[in-house]
Amino acid sequence: MTRTALRICPLCEATCGLTVTVDGDRITAARGDRDDVFSKGFVCPKGASFGELDADPDRLTRPLVRRDGVLTEATWDEAFAAVQAGLRPVVEAHGPDAVAVVLGNPNVHTVAGALYPPVLLAGLRSRSVFTASTVDQMPKHVSSGLLYGDPLAIPVPDLDRTDHLLIIGANPMDSNGSLCTAPDFPGRIRALRRRGGRLTVIDPRRTRTAKLADEHLAIRPGTDALLLFAMVHVLFEEGLVDLGERAAHVVQADEVERLAAGFTPEAVAGPCDLP
CATH class of the missing domain: 3.40.228.10 (Dimethylsulfoxide Reductase, domain 2)
Structure with missing residues (x-):
């Protein structure tokens, strides 16, 4: 069954409106929503390729665990066990800062990405944290934090x-x-x-x-x-x-x-x- 869904593109903070065509559980097309009062039909190449991204054969849909040098699909229980076995000895031997965390851009655009990384970082207690923001807009976060009391209170120009x-x-x-x-x-x-x-x-x-x-x-x-x-x-x-x-x-x-x-x-x- 084919249907059309109106969505906001989650791939950056421009929040462009999308018209998405869905066939079953697959996205078959994505274009700018001409009736969106904000983006007025504009969409960048990332948003236009949303269907290809969703159906990319290299997209991870299950955890992978390295066994004998080869990444193989595993259950979540096996994945968490591998994380515990790998991280705990490093932290105990060298301290929490020995574990570096690199967070990519999509974390900002999903509810899960906003919820779980802070929990992980609080548990690790590592100061070795690097993100897409580190190389992109960190000065803006610093200035907004100093001016307005919250690094996420970023003024939007009219x-x-x-x-x-x-x-x-x-x-x-x-x-x-x-x-x-x-x-x-x-x-x-x-x-x-x-x-x-x-x-x-x-x-x-x-x-x-x-x-x-x-x-x-x-x-x-x-x-x-x-x-x-x-x-x-x-x-x-x-x-x-x-x-x-x-x-x-x-x-x-x-x-x-x-x-x-x-x-x-x-x-x-x-x-x-x-x-």
């Missing part, structure tokens, strides 16, 4: 109503954006340009996004913090800081002003290699 988009070190024309929850990021950038908005890109590289920008600042690698602090300096120096109703939620703004005092545009121009 791309559809902004007048001036400043992009630092990102190339959404190729990456399709990250942590912006924005289906068809390239389309949204083009829409910004069509309505007369301004795009500024700060990046040492001349990327596809930089080529599209109204202004591309080819900053010296590693000096972003100096440029940003100079921007903070100018905001205070020219009286442009107006916290308004947010004043009740912001502390130590005067300390930020004091710290930024020495970072004038003239002082950072040389290190940043920007006039």
